[in-house]
Amino acid sequence: MTHAPSRRTFRRLLPAVAALALVAPLAACGGSDTAAEDGKTLRLWHYEQKDGALGKAWDAAIAEFKKTHPDVKVVFERKTFEQIQQNAGMILNSDKAPDVMEYNKGNATTGLLAKQGLLTDLTATAKQRGWDKRISENASVTARYDEQGEMGGEKWYGIPNYGEFVLSYYNDDLFEKHKVTKPTDFKSFEAALAKFKAAGITPLANAGNDHPAGHWLYLLALSKADDAWVDNYQLYQGKVDFQGPEWTFAVETYKKWLDKGYFDKKDVGLKGSDMTEQFVAQKRPIMVGGNWWSGSLTTDITDFDWSTAAYPGSEKTLGSGGNHWVVPTRAKNKKLAEDFIDITMSDKIQKLLGEEGIVPLAAEPGSIKNARSQDMIDSFNTYQDDKGLAFYPDWPVPGYYDTWTGATQSLMNGAKGEAVLSELAGPYEKHAASRPRG
Structure with missing residues (x-):
C-alpha cells in the first residue's frame, strides 16, 4: 500500500x-x-x-x-x-x-x-x-x-x-500434497482456504503492521466495485460512501476470515518481509501481494514449486504504472x-x-522467454486492458498510509467494522472538503 x-x-x-x-x-x-x-x-x-x-x-x-x-x-x-x-x-x-x-x-x-x-x-x-x-x-x-x-x-x-500490481502466489507443492484445487473464482478461493484450514494449516500470509493488511481490505472492496467507484475514491469524481456495500463487504469478509482462522490474528504486528518469510518457509500456502516480491522469491525459494496467478476473487486489483x-x-x-x-x-x-x-x-507480445515473468505480464495486461488497475488505497490523502495501517490493525484486534470504516472515512472526507473546486 x-x-x-x-x-x-x-x-x-x-x-x-x-x-x-x-x-x-x-x-x-x-x-x-x-x-x-x-x-x-x-x-x-x-x-x-x-x-x-x-x-x-x-x-x-x-x-x-x-x-x-x-x-x-x-x-x-x-x-x-x-x-x-x-x-x-x-x-x-x-x-x-x-x-x-x-x-x-x-x-x-x-x-x-x-x-x-x-x-x-x-x-x-x-x-x-x-x-x-x-x-x-x-x-x-x-x-x-x-x-x-x-x-x-x-x-x-x-x-x-513498467507496471506493478497485486496478484496471488501459490505453493504448488502444498496444493498438491493436500489435494487442494487451484481457485478460479471467489467461491473456489474460499473453498481452498477452508480445505487448508481443515488440514491444520493457516492458509493466508499476512502482515498487519505494513501494507499487506490494507491491501487485502482494499482488494476485497474492489471485488464489489465498478469503474465509477474507483474513480470516485481515487480521483474525487463523486461522493464516497464508507458505509456502502463495497467497504462493508470488505470488513465483514476480513472479520469472517479472521474468525475462521484463514488469517492469523497474531500477524497483526508483522511487516511485509515477515509475510514473505511465511510463504518462503511454507507456513502459508497462499500469499496475495505485489509482483515486486517475485524477484526475491525466485532467489529465496529453493525447496518447493510455486506459481503466480491473478487473484481470482476480483476483476480489479491494486496496481498502476x-x-x-x-x-x-x-x-x-x-x-x-x-x-x-x-x-x-x-x-x-x-x-x-x-x-x-x-x-x-x-x-x-510473446518476446519474454522467462515463463514466470510472462505469466505475470499476461495477468497485468488483462487488468490494464480492462481498466482493472485500481491504484492503492492510501493514495488519495497525504499521510493516509498511517491511517490505513492503524485501521486494519484495529480490525485484526477485534474492532467493529463500522468503527474501522469511520476511522478511514475521517481523513478522507476532511481532505475531500478542503480541495479546490473547479
Whole structure:
C-alpha cells in the first residue's frame, strides 16, 4: 500500500539509503558536473540499485544511448530515493537540475512538482514519439496530471516503463500434497482456504503492521466495485460512501476470515518481509501481494514449486504504472532527455525488463522467454486492458498510509467494522472538503 512512494520502492531502496550518502557521478560516465546547453551533455539521475533489475535495465539504456549519441557525454548520478524525494523541489528550481530523472508517481510527488511548474509538459512529445499509444490509458493515469496536480489529468508529466500490481502466489507443492484445487473464482478461493484450514494449516500470509493488511481490505472492496467507484475514491469524481456495500463487504469478509482462522490474528504486528518469510518457509500456502516480491522469491525459494496467478476473487486489483522519467523545466538538454526516454521504451530495453522479472509496459507480445515473468505480464495486461488497475488505497490523502495501517490493525484486534470504516472515512472526507473546486 502506498501514498506516493510505493512500498515496492521503499523495500527495494532501503539498503541503498542505508549505504549511500550523495553518490558522486560515476567514473564510467565521466565528465564534469556542469552541463552546458549545447546538446552535447546528458545529465541523468535515478535511484535504482546497480545489481537490481531496474538498475540493469537503465544501465543498458545508458549504454544504448551512448551508441546512438557518440558525441554526447553522459553524466549519471545514482541518488538515493530519499535524496530525490526530500530535495527535488529545491534542486529542480535551480540550475543544478538534471536533464532527466526517475521520480515517484502520485499527487504528492510528480503532481506537486507539475503544479509548481518544475516539470516539463511531455504531452506533445508523448504523442509525437508514440509513447501514449504504447502505454495503456489505465497505466498512464499516474503519469498524467491536471492543473491542481492531481493524477488522471490530460497532460503527461512522466513516462513510466513498467507496471506493478497485486496478484496471488501459490505453493504448488502444498496444493498438491493436500489435494487442494487451484481457485478460479471467489467461491473456489474460499473453498481452498477452508480445505487448508481443515488440514491444520493457516492458509493466508499476512502482515498487519505494513501494507499487506490494507491491501487485502482494499482488494476485497474492489471485488464489489465498478469503474465509477474507483474513480470516485481515487480521483474525487463523486461522493464516497464508507458505509456502502463495497467497504462493508470488505470488513465483514476480513472479520469472517479472521474468525475462521484463514488469517492469523497474531500477524497483526508483522511487516511485509515477515509475510514473505511465511510463504518462503511454507507456513502459508497462499500469499496475495505485489509482483515486486517475485524477484526475491525466485532467489529465496529453493525447496518447493510455486506459481503466480491473478487473484481470482476480483476483476480489479491494486496496481498502476510504475515510477517514471520526468524532464525538469530547467533541464538544459531536453531533446537528449527525450531521446533517452525513447530508448527505455524500445523493444530491447522493454524485453530486458521482462526477462529480469519486471512487468514492462511496452514489450512486444510473446518476446519474454522467462515463463514466470510472462505469466505475470499476461495477468497485468488483462487488468490494464480492462481498466482493472485500481491504484492503492492510501493514495488519495497525504499521510493516509498511517491511517490505513492503524485501521486494519484495529480490525485484526477485534474492532467493529463500522468503527474501522469511520476511522478511514475521517481523513478522507476532511481532505475531500478542503480541495479546490473547479
